[in-house]
Amino acid sequence: MTQSTRIVLARRPEGRPDPSDFRTEIADLPALKDRDVLLETLYLSLDPYMRGRMSDARSYADPVQIGDVMVGATVSRVAQSRHGAWAEGDIVLSGNGWQTHAISDGTGLRKLDPKVASPSTALHVLGMTGFTAWSGLGNIGKPAQGETVVVAAASGPVGSMVGQIARLRGARAVGIAGGPEKCAYLLDELGFDAAVDHRAADFAERLAEACPDGIDVYFENVGGSVWDAVLPLLNKFARVPVCGLVAHYNDKGAGTGPDRLPATMGAVLSKSLTLRGFIMSEFMESQMPDFLKEASDWVAQGKLHWREDVVDGLEAAPEAFIGMLEGKNFGKLIVKVAEL
Amino acid sequence: MTQSTRIVLARRPEGRPDPSDFRTEIADLPALKDRDVLLETLYLSLDPYMRGRMSDARSYADPVQIGDVMVGATVSRVAQSRHGAWAEGDIVLSGNGWQTHAISDGTGLRKLDPKVASPSTALHVLGMTGFTAWSGLGNIGKPAQGETVVVAAASGPVGSMVGQIARLRGARAVGIAGGPEKCAYLLDELGFDAAVDHRAADFAERLAEACPDGIDVYFENVGGSVWDAVLPLLNKFARVPVCGLVAHYNDKGAGTGPDRLPATMGAVLSKSLTLRGFIMSEFMESQMPDFLKEASDWVAQGKLHWREDVVDGLEAAPEAFIGMLEGKNFGKLIVKVAEL
Numbered sequence: 001m002t003q004s005t006r007i008v009l010a011r012r013p014e015g016r017p018d019p020s021d022f023r024t025e026i027a028d029l030p031a032l033k034d035r036d037v038l039l040e041t042l043y044l045s046l047d048p049y050m051r052g053r054m055s056d057a058r059s060y061a062d063p064v065q066i067g068d069v070m071v072g073a074t075v076s077r078v079a080q081s082r083h084g085a086w087a088e089g090d091i092v093l094s095g096n097g098w099q100t101h102a103i104s105d106g107t108g109l110r111k112l113d114p115k116v117a118s119p120s121t122a123l124h125v126l127g128m129t130g131f132t133a134w135s136g137l138g139n140i141g142k143p144a145q146g147e148t149v150v151v152a153a154a155s156g157p158v159g160s161m162v163g164q165i166a167r168l169r170g171a172r173a174v175g176i177a178g179g180p181e182k183c184a185y186l187l188d189e190l191g192f193d194a195a196v197d198h199r200a201a202d203f204a205e206r207l208a209e210a211c212p213d214g215i216d217v218y219f220e221n222v223g224g225s226v227w228d229a230v231l232p233l234l235n236k237f238a239r240v241p242v243c244g245l246v247a248h249y250n251d252k253g254a255g256t257g258p259d260r261l262p263a264t265m266g267a268v269l270s271k272s273l274t275l276r277g278f279i280m281s282e283f284m285e286s287q288m289p290d291f292l293k294e295a296s297d298w299v300a301q302g303k304l305h306w307r308e309d310v311v312d313g314l315e316a317a318p319e320a321f322i323g324m325l326e327g328k329n330f331g332k333l334i335v336k337v338a339e340l
Numbered sequence: 341m342t343q344s345t346r347i348v349l350a351r352r353p354e355g356r357p358d359p360s361d362f363r364t365e366i367a368d369l370p371a372l373k374d375r376d377v378l379l380e381t382l383y384l385s386l387d388p389y390m391r392g393r394m395s396d397a398r399s400y401a402d403p404v405q406i407g408d409v410m411v412g413a414t415v416s417r418v419a420q421s422r423h424g425a426w427a428e429g430d431i432v433l434s435g436n437g438w439q440t441h442a443i444s445d446g447t448g449l450r451k452l453d454p455k456v457a458s459p460s461t462a463l464h465v466l467g468m469t470g471f472t473a474w475s476g477l478g479n480i481g482k483p484a485q486g487e488t489v490v491v492a493a494a495s496g497p498v499g500s501m502v503g504q505i506a507r508l509r510g511a512r513a514v515g516i517a518g519g520p521e522k523c524a525y526l527l528d529e530l531g532f533d534a535a536v537d538h539r540a541a542d543f544a545e546r547l548a549e550a551c552p553d554g555i556d557v558y559f560e561n562v563g564g565s566v567w568d569a570v571l572p573l574l575n576k577f578a579r580v581p582v583c584g585l586v587a588h589y590n591d592k593g594a595g596t597g598p599d600r601l602p603a604t605m606g607a608v609l610s611k612s613l614t615l616r617g618f619i620m621s622e623f624m625e626s627q628m629p630d631f632l633k634e635a636s637d638w639v640a641q642g643k644l645h646w647r648e649d650v651v652d653g654l655e656a657a658p659e660a661f662i663g664m665l666e667g668k669n670f671g672k673l674i675v676k677v678a679e680l
Binding site: 266273274278 | 392560563567582583584585596597598599600601602604605606607608609610611612613614615616617618619622
């Protein structure tokens with residue numbers, strides 16, 4: 001009998017999650033039925049959206065129930081197969097969540113070819129975060145040649161793709177990140193045109209200097225004080241794909257004053273801004289094949305760069321996840337659950 | 341020699357404008373040059389956007405300078421003409437501002453045919469406010485058959501057109517207005533499907549009752565506390581054309597807390613909302629002819645209704661304007677400057 005070690009939601013966090021909000025369990029898996037496969041998790045993706053799933057506030061997806069396995073995308077190996085389409089040893093993209101093993105009937109699995117790219121890229125540059133950047137820019141941001149695109153959390157998996165795709169489309173990319181090391185990475189390895197450290201005391205002034213022609217597209221990943229610095233720089237008819245608000249995910253209710261809404265709505269009106277929230281699933285069915293083709297070509301041509309922040313062992317997931325919400329990771333956060 | 345009585349901006353208001361922010365002057369007009377016409381103002385349109393022009397805050401249009409005539413659309417009669425295209429007695433749509441007479445070289449004048457519709461309609465249902473409603477709904481709101489469209493200041497010239505056009509497009513129209521008289525007007529004369537009084541203590545609950553299927557399009561005219569009631573009712577993928585924020589036009593700086601921005605941005609994200617500011621001038625060149633054709637047909641067919649709130653004499657303009665910012669008018673506010 002196969003056992004799965006799994007991390008379940010023990011309690012809904014208030015504000016910052018605590019390791020005690022999670023609990024590790026060991027479950028006995030049933031025997032495989034006909035057309036089932038047994039999947040062994042190799043890599044687990046940790047992403048900010050998971051914070052939303054831990055809460056029961058209304059959101060775009062149902063919350064994880066107390067006692068349920070935490071959700072998440074995984075790269076897995078087919079350990080046993082009773083399904084004709086899948087062979088033992090196949091590497092697949094799956095959504096098994098925070099656990100070492102799972103049984104699947106094949107629904108939603110995507111086979112990965114390790115010769116095209118390292119399988120873990122299916123969790124970022126050739127996966128959800130890459131598609132999030134590509135579809136948000138393509139459908140909402142629509143940067144024109146020479147326009148200025150600004151993105152925060154720019155060394156992260158979505159932000160790094162936003163900046164690189166913006167440049168591949170002929171736009172100017174300005175990245176916001178925390179600390180000199182991440183800023184240097186944006187300039188030296190990802191090819192951003194400018195990088196601004198949001199921890200600098202004169203952050204707003206530096207952002208303005210980095211955007212002498214204003215901002216045409218602001219890809220909103222973070223919210224919080226970065227938005228206050230971006231707002232006055234937005235050009236007339238600027239587009240703001242709203243993809244994430246990680247600065248607020250640990251908020252415990254209404255913010256204290258002053259009320260920043262009138263300034264934002266006033267700018268929406270006076271500058272004819274477009275703010276558009278989106279979840280990549282909106283575009284997935286119609287556009288994922290186009291994305292995979294274009295992004296795989298870019299990867300093959302060496303035009304996309306990425307960085308993985310890999311932590312070892314499923315048991316390290318809660319601490320790594322909590323740290324990510326505070327910007328402690330550097331690159332796409334991945335838990336290595338088993339050896340490839 | 342012709343004299344023009346004119347109301348100029350004496351001082352930039354802080355918060356609510358005061359009658360002393362305006363000053364009346366009498367100016368001698370020069371003799372007509374070749375290709376000039378002398379225009380006598382019949383009607384002056386008073387509109388909320390004028391409050392923005394009184395301030396020097398950055399906005400979508402340049403402010404009125406201290407000592408300059410207040411801007412505004414007018415219906416005028418050609419009193420003298422040295423221009424072949426215009427004859428004495430012609431009635432024209434012009435932009436002469438708050439004054440009794442002006443000289444024009446014909447630029448931007450539109451001839452009005454009193455047989456098609458009363459000339460004052462060129463200041464609302466067949467003019468800027470009508471086009472604002474038509475273009476904001478058509479380009480941003482895009483109501484589908486059976487969707488719910490909500491508009492505030494619904495008895496005003498923009499709101500009343502938003503609701504009527506929404507219904508002509510097959511959508512359900514819910515209007516928000518101040519007081520039972522205005523609400524009855526929405527239902528009985530304009531044909532809205534529901535009307536909600538924003539002065540009611542249980543306004544938010546009543547709005548929810550009036551929108552059992554949520555809100556698909558919220559045409560934002562007002563801002564303020566109405567937005568707080570609308571936000572939780574917005575459906576996934578709802579569209580919010582942001583056309584005006586009259587509740588904030590008299591604000592004196594940042595609002596006091598609590599901070600309402602995180603809730604709005606959170607809803608933009610979780611419900612994939614579109615917020616899009618616009619000024620009708622964006623669409624004017626390309627779409628005004630289509631609007632005039634469609635709206636004139638509707639008027640001829642008796643499908644559009646309107647109400648004018650006419651005050652007598654140019655000297656009444658400042659008080660009427662100040663009252664309008666507080667919702668004291670009922671219908672399109674027009675100053676009758678001279679007899680037709």
